[in-house]
Amino acid sequence: MESNKALFYRGINSKTGKFLVNCLLPSRRLQSVGSIVFLEHLYPVDLRYDHSPLPSGDFAHPHRGIATLNYVLSGSLSHYDSRGYHDIVNAGGLQWMKSGNGIMHDEKPFTREKDRPIFHSLQFWVNLPGIHKKEDPEYAAIQSEDVPEVQLPDHGGIIRILLGEFGVWKSSLPTFNSEFIYHIRLNPNSRFSFLPRQGDEVAAFVPSSEVVINDIVLGNSKMLVLEENVREIVFQNDKISVADIFVFGGKPYKEPIVVEGPFVMNSDAGIADAYKDFFTGAYGCIDYL
Template identity: 70%
Template sequence: MKKNIALLYRGMNSKVGELLANRLIPSISLHSVGAIVFLDHIYPVDLGHDNSPVPTGNYAHPHRGIATFSYVLSGSLSHYDSRGNHATVGAGGLQWMKAGNGIIHDEKPFTRKKDSPVFHSLQFWINLPGGAKQEKPEYMALQAADVPEAQLPDHGGAIRILLGEFGLWASPVPTFNREFIYHVRLNPHSRFSFSPKDDDEVAVFVPAAEVVINGNMIGNSKILLMEEGTKEIVFENDQINVADILIFGGQPYGEPIVMEGPFVMNRFADIATAYRDFFAGSYGTIIIP
């Protein structure tokens, strides 16, 4: 019997540049979780020791109205944008870019010589409040060591606070709608109980190894939307390897949502303006060395 589960979804394959991804949000059944309106799971891919962080520019693209959030599970990722920001992060690191009133960016997966040749990542889009959609773009990169991490009870593993707050810990990444993203590393034969805030929308994503969530076995790149008012989510890892679990969500987004291509706005007229400004060149140009 399923407990507190509103939706279980396996996603749909999509190409992201040359990479294959599982697109989990949006879908016909799931448009958003809190302010999070997009989730791509970039499947593990062997890059063959491609150690160049410099993109070709062929996949550069614009955004307006959202913050992009890229989290690297293995390998490395570089970022270049039209506001002059540039950084690279390794496994366990993340990149946050507030597109605000318009930006163009390009991301390049690669592997350092000390890394495994496998690249594996997630990308979320966070819908900004209407006022923040008109603000100037911002960018932040965190390496793995910069991400707050708390230990779970009974040697159960760790929880990494990628975005938002958890108890005494808080990510330095800005939030707008009490959005949160946590990465739980659940040790073998361990259990962890999570209590959401009363009015939060909450989803769980398990990229690989299967775990038991409120009595149901879930894994292999599936997303689980919890019912409204769920008081407790219990995770159990009966396997002999560490299990990765992403918990995310936040307060319901209270404004209209209009999403088309790389733009997420509050009105159709704003989408038209976003395209017009992009074609007029107001988002700037990426300078790649």
């Protein structure tokens, strides 16, 4: 992080095919929060006429040097890649892919239920340490029932551990620099106090209903990066409906960060190698059958 004060981010809207997304990280002022170098919010979209999980192939793309994590808030998401991995997750589930030394992948948001046609999701990128950027790709689909979930005190709601550790609870996904991503579902008229680890960089993102975080109102697809070495983060929901809050971060990433399109490496030479391998077909092709 670049400042010892809390920073507020609105993000920048863009189109990905027919989907409208808000890109909150990276930004002009902020390159990463811990090892997390990318956060994109895909706004709720009505897919009542799209029930097929099979991608068209038009949006297949490569990655290298990162682990991607897609979290589905509503609807369903399919995954295909050039290593032969394929799966589908529904609301509350996540798709995780370590791109390592390079992979092609494709995803397809869709809906299985006519009475629940809305798709809504988040995507994070975790920047791998240099040594792990050289490893072979890996993939995992985590269904909703397999995400660790902890009750908050005083009937305050739940916290879901998407990545990393929370007390004695731990996600089944690997981490590389003590990174974490939590999904808090805070009940109406409730508060929750979170004590981050000393030295961690920490941010909070609220996709919709507003909450108060350390006396700062946050909501409607906005992100707040907490000040360095904050000792306590207090989340307060004064509304009459459940509020979703995402808290993420980890230890500062110590190596150089060079981002170019879908690649995140530690040098310009690493980026050049990533593109060279992509254009020569080293990442393989996706079999959609």
